[in-house]
Amino acid sequence: GNDTWAQILLESDSIATMLSKAENTEKMYQYDRDELKEMKAIVQEVKDLEEKLENEKHELETSKNEQESVKADLEVKVEEFKATASDYEAQIASARSQAQQLKEMIQQQNAELRTIQKQEEEARRQQQAQQQAQQQAQQSQNNGGNAVTGGSVNNNTSKPSKPASKPSAPATQPSAPSVPDEQPSAPSQPAAPSQPAAPSKPSAPSYNSGTGAAVVAYAMQFIGNPYVYGGNSLTNGIDCSGFTQQVFGHFGYSLPRTSDSQAGSGVGISYSEARAG
Numbered sequence: 001g002n003d004t005w006a007q008i009l010l011e012s013d014s015i016a017t018m019l020s021k022a023e024n025t026e027k028m029y030q031y032d033r034d035e036l037k038e039m040k041a042i043v044q045e046v047k048d049l050e051e052k053l054e055n056e057k058h059e060l061e062t063s064k065n066e067q068e069s070v071k072a073d074l075e076v077k078v079e080e081f082k083a084t085a086s087d088y089e090a091q092i093a094s095a096r097s098q099a100q101q102l103k104e105m106i107q108q109q110n111a112e113l114r115t116i117q118k119q120e121e122e123a124r125r126q127q128q129a130q131q132q133a134q135q136q137a138q139q140s141q142n143n144g145g146n147a148v149t150g151g152s153v154n155n156n157t158s159k160p161s162k163p164a165s166k167p168s169a170p171a172t173q174p175s176a177p178s179v180p181d182e183q184p185s186a187p188s189q190p191a192a193p194s195q196p197a198a199p200s201k202p203s204a205p206s207y208n209s210g211t212g213a214a215v216v217a218y219a220m221q222f223i224g225n226p227y228v229y230g231g232n233s234l235t236n237g238i239d240c241s242g243f244t245q246q247v248f249g250h251f252g253y254s255l256p257r258t259s260d261s262q263a264g265s266g267v268g269i270s271y272s273e274a275r276a277g
Helices: 002-011 015-164 169-175 178-200 209-220 240-249 259-263
Strands: none
16 A cells, blocks of 8 residues: 555665665566455356356255155055955965866766756656556556456346245345445446646746756856857857856756747746746
């Protein structure tokens, strides 16, 4: 400042020395100003860098928090997927177990059905044998009744020869021929052979409750399969009349292919007599 210049004037021996000192002082002053400006610039640059680093740090921390949040969400989803996968595995295992049980039940029902069919066949044979035995017994009874009738008539014709010795006897004895009249009435029973008309119900065996239940159980395993008009596959696609034809055909019952033909086949029954199968 001014004190510096006054000191230079007082200490200088000559004008040249004074000018030289003034020049040097000016250079030093300019140098200090330049250095001060440079230092200020450096300080400002450091501040700018510090602010930039703080911003970047803040951004990194924000990104870190977001990534941790995403990581937590992913971990939750992974746990949910694991739980869902384990549930699917349990459902698959349960479905396989049910399928195995259904398969075993169908096999058991098929075995029971074969046993029932054998029993029905055996019962049908026994019934036919009984009917034949009844017919033979009735025929032999009819033949025996005819022979008895013939013998009683011959005996009655020989009795009227006694009135010569006992006139009163014929009055009481003619009542005896009434016995042969009662005996010939037995042959009137041959009308009974008309009873074999009972076997004319061929559908009676199909009303067996065991067979009906087996038919229903066999048919239910195809629930959910596609309906295809004119189809013939119980698994890949079939229509209504084809379904009934193949289900009953599995148990040995022959049905026509079309619904119109099926409606005209079989034996008519009342609604109260309707049974499963």
